[in-house]
Amino acid sequence: MIWCVEDDVSIRDIEIYTLEQTGFTAKGFCDGDSFWVELATTDELPELVILDIMLPGEDGVSLLKKIKASSRTRDIPVIMATAKSVEYDKIKSLDMGADDYLVKPFGMMEMVSRIKAVLRRCMPKKENKTVYVNGIIEMNVEEHTVSVSGESICLTYKEYEILKIFLMHPGMAYTRNRLLSEVWGIDSYGETRTVDMHIKTLRQKLGDGGRYIVTVRNVGYKMEVQND
Missing domain, CATH: 3.40.50.2300 (Response regulator)
Known part of the structure; x- marks a missing residue:
């Protein structure tokens, strides 16, 4: 309907x-x-x-x-x-x-x-794996919650979607344009400052976990795999 x-x-x-x-x-x-x-x-x-x-x-x-x-x-x-x-x-x-x-x-x-x-x-709203963990960051997809070191944090819709992409594919580098396409649903928009702004606020909200999201020079961003 x-x-x-x-x-x-x-x-x-x-x-x-x-x-x-x-x-x-x-x-x-x-x-x-x-x-x-x-x-x-x-x-x-x-x-x-x-x-x-x-x-x-x-x-x-x-x-x-x-x-x-x-x-x-x-x-x-x-x-x-x-x-x-x-x-x-x-x-x-x-x-x-x-x-x-x-x-x-x-x-x-x-x-x-x-x-x-x-x-x-x-359509593919449900992932087979509903809980993603990397280091001190944990995301429960079904409950739509994120915690860092066991403490719940509040993210905006876009921040959550960016983090979800990184947690689903740790170690994979994403260009700003690809993030625009996958999170905002727009292709080759050209204006990528909004991605940088959201990455900045996401890092701040993740606290110690924010260091996991690193800048890949001349490419974009990725989340480093953590074993701690």
Whole structure:
């Protein structure tokens, strides 16, 4: 089930029609309030949400923040739709946990293609190994928790995803562009300062464990394998 949150009834209707004609089931919401009430009370969560940024009442960015803050809903893939082409809107949404974005006016086949791509990317949610340990750092994937020397630490969504990649592949070097692709879902974006900023804050939050994440000159970053 794909949920479409869009206040323009003509756009919402054609989104739902297109989705149903391409094999999906879909449901539409005219504003953030009705969407959030349904999300909070339903027993069957949506497979993906297309969320318009400009909505009457609570806007899409605020709703995205609430979705990603809840352990019940944070794994729902979200594609943001915006009438603005300003780069800030896209990066802000992606940084808050959105999986992709569409800039209005967009074609319905582009929408379907992006939905399928996001669903494929998000499909393998459960790893066979649900606890990753490297030195004093431990991550429990199912519980979505991270601890250092036994003390729990709080990470943002992006910090958590970066750390998860490093813990899953200790010793492997990652370029900034590859991290952008795997964590932010964007390819060859070119602006890599946001990666450096997130690595910096991740190291700080990991405390003594922050030294495990090392800079690989002219490449990017990697997590060194620890045996202590």
